[in-house]
Amino acid sequence: MAAPVLAITGPGGVGKTTVAFEVSRRLEASGVGHALIDTDELDRLFPPPSDDPRKTKLTARNLAAVWANFRAAGAARRVIVGVMLCLDRELPYIETAVPDADVTVIRLHATEEELLERVWRRGWFGRRSPNPEGVLSVARDGSRARE
Amino acid sequence: MREMDQEPANDALIVETSERSVAEVASEIIRRGGWPA
Numbered sequence: 667m668a669a670p671v672l673a674i675t676g677p678g679g680v681g682k683t684t685v686a687f688e689v690s691r692r693l694e695a696s697g698v699g700h701a702l703i704d705t706d707e708l709d710r711l712f713p714p715p716s717d718d719p720r721k722t723k724l725t726a727r728n729l730a731a732v733w734a735n736f737r738a739a740g741a742a743r744r745v746i747v748g749v750m751l752c753l754d755r756e757l758p759y760i761e762t763a764v765p766d767a768d769v770t771v772i773r774l775h776a777t778e779e780e781l782l783e784r785v786w787r788r789g790w791f792g793r794r795s796p797n798p799e800g801v802l803s804v805a806r807d808g809s810r811a812r813e
Numbered sequence: 814m815r816e817m818d819q820e821p822a823n824d825a826l827i828v829e830t831s832e833r834s835v836a837e838v839a840s841e842i843i844r845r846g847g848w849p850a
């Protein structure tokens with residue numbers, strides 16, 4: 667039986683991690699068993715392997731391992747969050763790593779103006795690219811999605 | 814997994830976050846994903 671997967675993607679600053687944690691919180695509150703995997707945490711290695719400079723293979727191996735562990739622990743559903751924007755390239759290795767997955771891709775969107783504003787507030791400018799894969803910190807009390 | 818690209822991904826459900834709360838966005842994701850909650 668295929669495992670339902672929500673893959674939450676989007677550009678830096680759009681709020682992927684914050685939203686994924688809120689999805690997870692809501693599922694937990696409703697008693698829906700699930701696991702949450704942040705793919706951005708699966709390739710934090712320096713230096714990258716010489717035969718895998720983009721660390722794609724490493725991410726796939728780590729994803730497969732984490733996936734198997736969560737499945738063995740009883741997680742029937744999974745939420746994956748990360749910057750997965752070229753789905754033609756990235757979905758195949760996700761599906762290889764998690765062959766039982768029935769993936770629904772959710773792409774978060776914000777206006778360019780709002781993305782830049784969010785990234786600016788996070789202090790990225792001057793230190794990194796103006797469009798990093800940072801996350802949005804937003805209130806969870808129903809207030810608007812602004813810091 | 815970290816490359817930046819503003820182009821919409823094919824076959825993805827697009828969820829707007831501008832001027833919306835995290836709760837609203839999460840609720841829409843769960844609903845449109847067809848998950849219980």
